[in-house]
Amino acid sequence: MRSPRDFFLPLAIGAPEPPRVIPPLASRMIHFFDPSNARMVGKLPALAPTVDVLLGNLEDAVEIDNKEAARAGLVEVALTVDLGTTSLWARVNALDSPWILDDLTDLVLQAGEQIDVLMLPKIQGPEDIHYVDRLVAQLEARAGLSRPILLHAILETARGVANVEEICLASPRLQGVSLGPADLAADREMKTTNVGGGHPGYLVRADAVNGEYDAPRVTAQQDLWHYTVARMVDACRLAGIQPYYGPFGDITDVLACEDQFRNAYVMGCVGAWTLHPKQIEVARTVFTPDPDQVAWARRVVEALVDGAGAVMIDGKMQDDASYKQCQKILAFADLVAARDGTSRDGAAGSEG
Template identity: 25%
Template structure:
């Protein structure tokens, strides 16, 4: 399954088949984009490229256009032709929209006011495996001009949407994906956002450039000290059930659940530190940001 592969999901324009394999090799999963990363005049070419893609379906998502664009059938046909079964629906706004995606596992992208407000209903839909949020389209949908303030921090409405989408996904037992960072050169900012995402409960973070893959992986992989602590405290819990004191700290079930999460991440996401230095910058999609 997509989300067992690792936390770094890399967008790739659907009309750049020369980058498909490269993107898949550099990230834990690739998102082939048919929406904003592709000009209207290139949509058909992008569908043809995706239909002929030779990628691992377990590590590939196709982002399809919003329902009201009227091209969903063509987008889905392209994914089916490539054997891809996981779809990201741009601008998801209601659970009812998801009925048109029967047969696909769906990542619902909540990036408008309606999408965020209805995130709980969307997450409850049986086809949905994950929610993702996006800041720029959200702010645009409510008449704003920027998702961040003069310090570079998200505005309150964006942080509210981020938290709401995360909680809606968790309430329905689904995964949550953190939005991209649009500043490609700011690797420290990407790492800081990914650290917060991992600590808050997101299972992955999306990226629009391969240079962000390493900071995301590093952020989601527990440090050696964190992994060792998790192993120690869980071993101690086996010997003394119930609340107990461990290394000067009170330990109860919530703390043990934190430790199990750390242990699981340490097992499934080994620290990968190689830094991609490519200067071939893909066109950044305006969504999912």
């Protein structure tokens, strides 16, 4: 058992101190790219201003013969491509793969000052985070890094979901958690082949009227991921880190992608993965607070001043709980405004 007093001490001599607070930064879209694809890499300078996070992918979408080229390509991007204020993340290979050790070693030693977050796939329990935490600290010490690299876990196994609270609390360098619906569906043996999104067979049907069971009845498709997203959000908020929805695989169905992203946003997620440029604007729209909601939140906060008591606004009772909800909306709107260079109402320029 580790003493709480030691939790924020470096795990290697000479490594930077772990962060005590994860900096709250807008990360509405985590946009994936293949670092071994020269054409894709060539578009990064123009793409960077349109996204909050660019993520170099070394894992599943990269063919085995391309693993080393992707790793070298990501180091090259980190060292030579000007991404402005856009964060650079890396998704490394799984901890049981033959590439993970070289992924971590090369990325930290060669590009550790440029890479903000290492995304870790198929995390099963806190022991996985402990392993990477110690190893990255040793590599940081060797590289002489001035700041710690953060970690991000992907929730894509049944065991990972069962251990999500322990995972979120495993290290002070953990930045957040993303839902990985496709791998999770396979591990759970769910009867779907979609990458995220719903399934037409997962629905509820209105009761029969007057015993007419064969008559047409209204049906509504349910959200396959509601339970998992809710549990992930709770675990992340417990640990003071950020929850994200993962990929939506049907690139052509922009409307359904927006629905799935919005479900996650309403439930507390701060962003989602984008796999194609057309999903970038979807994520921006969904994970940017609506100006009307922001204006309402400001009215409530201004009316309650310090959150005490209760007031009626437009026939609706507002009290301390309303005040807290609205403060969260305004805080998130400020993060997004800082990233986009607008006021929290969506107008250009800073708020007076």
